[in-house]
Amino acid sequence: MTNNISDEISNYLDLLYKRKYEVLPLQEEASTRRYFLIQTENSKEVLCVDQKLNQDFIEIAEFLLSHKIRTPEIIRVNENLNLTFLSWEGKDDLSCLSLEQYKKRLPEALDLILKLQTLEPPKIVSMRRFDLEKLMFEINLTIEKFHDMKKIYGLESELTGEARYFLEETAAYLDKHPVNVFTHRDFHCRNILLNEENGLTLIDFQDARMGIPQYDLVSLIYDAYYPLTKEYRFELIEYFRKRTIGSDIKFKESLYLQALQRSFKALGTYFRMVADEKKMKFKPSILSCLQQLEEIVQIGMFADSLYVFIRSLRNELAKHPEFKSLSHSL
Template identity: 30%
Template sequence: MPEADTTSRQSALRRWAAERHGIAPDALDLRLAADDASFRRYFRLTLADGTRRILMDAPPDKEDSAPFVAIARRWADAGLPVPHLHEVDLDAGFLEIEDLGDTPLQHCFEASEAPTTLAWHDRALTLLDALQNRADPQGLPAYDADLLGRELDLFTTWCLDRWLALAAPPSWPALRQRLIDTALAQPVVTVHRDFDAMNLMVVDDALYLIDFQDAVAGPLSYDLVSLLHGRYCRFPASRRRAWIEAFRQRAMTDGRLSDIEPSRFHHWVACMAAQRAIKVIGIFCRLTLRDGRQGYLARLPHFLDHLEDDLAELDEFTDFRVWVADILRPALLARLEAQGVAWESVA
């Protein structure tokens, strides 16, 4: 967003909050709390009595906040931990919501195999069970073949074509279709769509869900792989398999999943994880090239590692796995080095 527009939006937000609380705009204690990968920005409002709120600025010509509001209310009614909505003005694009503090889940992590990190992932998986069991997917947009395909095409458009000038391998069309078909074969549940540590806030040792406006009705395993193949950790295959198997058993017990062989379910998960890793690589390139956002290229090698972990469990995609190792990885790392990008390492 241009700087002039940003300043204008912030002034309008200040006036909006001041009027609501009966405070002169210049006397308002309002500070930037966080930017978003979208056009949303978040400010922390501190009132005279010390009460704190978060103000969301979501320009209505660029961001539709109605889904966030509707989902927050539905999930709260279902007993799920989401921030309370204090005030909503969809026409202006301003929301005043509960302040959940400054501790996203990744701040509680140590090394990937540290007991504290593993315990927090167990708790997050318990929350995922609750989300899928309590939140009715009816009324949410469908995570259908078109959407899955558009996400995969971000990789070829933004990473291969526009950033690397690299042709997709001959195996790409078959892989793309197989990943879509495998996702659609799974039971449909409510999918947060970014169930990663950065969107789970720790409040007094409890976890709260945030940034859920893009929730869809889609594959059972999607949020599972969002967590286990996320930005902040890279777990060994044995650890992932244990979590996945425990999830399968819980899902069969509570009825989310009919009786299914472990090998078939683990195949679903590996395909879903590959789909997400490919999509994320494409999104990060788009955020950099189209939106001018900084920092995303440094994360590409981590998600490339995830992709290779996923493909290692999918013998049917051997040709694509070899292409990733022999062609994509060297080209991507060389491009990062040429641009002077120091990539993130994950313990």
């Protein structure tokens, strides 16, 4: 094994690069995919190792590149080993920037969302939508993983039937939204690379689907990896509202309901990474996400039962010995 790469893959790399290469693991994310930098004397490439070759990524990458949206280019694939080799787009993403640098690049990221919304999506995207079934699947998964966390950490917070009903009503409202556009689905700072030409390169778009215009916006402005102030969020929302499709259709009501559903889904992802995968580096993201959910519920003037649950869980985790030290940095 080399950097958690199997012997079979290492043997393939030896033949491909004539043994004159170096393998460096890249930042781990909340998925089954693993990424590595393959460096030779004259070149750099990114190797994606997955459980199954992701044809969706390949097809959508080609589509986006054809519309002049910068993504990694596909260099080669190995279907037998489920390997995808990608162009090197730089080692840093938006999360590496200082706050002031980050704020300067965010309008550029919003413009990228707006450009995605103008595209006539390929069939692989247009046939998938954030419909009621998908939205409720994500909500229910978070509830399931919350119960796993309760058992592991001895938590007492409860999600009442009233709070669940409000989440169901939220999903039903979003399902009926009249405008659906090309949606990246996971548009946060770590999925936007700073390429070596100082531009932005978009990654992790293989699950793109149709969603309401606010979906990618709330993914970015309520990003638990890089929390923003409420005041700055308002500025970004107004910038986006003036330029997006369907801005006249209950824009802010839809925005905060989508922020609620999306952030609740993200909370479930962080629960899963801690409870199932034992990746404790996601603990701060749980606290950050709960803090943002509390703000969303307050601004949206949503169900009191939902606020009580989020507030109770956040307070309980902040006092827990395994989370207490993390809460002071938020």
